[in-house]
Amino acid sequence: MSGQDLFALAALQRGYFTTAQAGAHGLSRRALPRRASNGQIEHVAYGLWRLTHWPIGPDDELYALQALAPFGTFSHETALLLHGLSDLIPSAIHLTIPESSRLSRRSGVRLHRSRTGAERERVLRDGLWVSTPVRALLDSARIGSDPDQLIEAARQAQSRGLLSAADLARLSAHRLFRHGAA
Known part of the structure; x- marks a missing residue:
């Protein structure tokens, strides 16, 4: 090359x-x-x-998608999985992109749009941009993900020190997390 x-x-x-x-x-x-x-x-x-000489790995689909959409952030249930907070494999890869960006629809990818500020709530994890645990929990709750799974993910995030006091306050403002996790 x-x-x-x-x-x-x-x-x-x-x-x-x-x-x-x-x-x-x-x-x-x-x-x-x-x-x-x-x-x-x-x-x-x-x-x-x-x-061609690069070894194929289990997350290749995610790295390929990020190469096509470097402005995107893996979010919702996909982010929970990447943070090790969920064992459930999402039915689709969740990717949040800026409202102004263009990305054609892809099979197996659920696109979410954000206005501004999403870039402040993401972290680089193993070379992938991923929503923070608190953002992933709130986004997953908003789209109706399994409440029991989300409560367990919130407990794990808290026990692993992935949630700050401010994050816990944000979660407790959501009805799902008031009594279940934080």
Whole structure:
């Protein structure tokens, strides 16, 4: 590949990079199919490529999605799972993106839109942008996730020190968490 910078960027994204990122690092749109035919990279989806020598992992779908939507935040039940606060596998990947951004619908992805401020309630976890535990709990409650699972997730978050006093106050303002968790 031309440009060690692109390789370094792809390494941060578990081997994934976009057509736009390749172009920004000096690799033309026309060069990508040639690299794919040589076996150096593979085409994953529209605008998304992957280094072929990079090992495939269990969360590859998340890293691929983040490469396509670096402005997005894994949220709701997906965030609870990534924080280790839930054992339930969500029926879809929950991704919150800014209201002004564009991202085409993808199978298995439930998009949520936020006006402003969502970037203040996210943390980088294993290279993925993830909603904070309190934000994930509140968002999951808002969409009607299983109350028992959410109460248990809140208890785990509290016992692991993932919730501040301010977070506990925010949770206690929600009817679901008044008596169950915090």
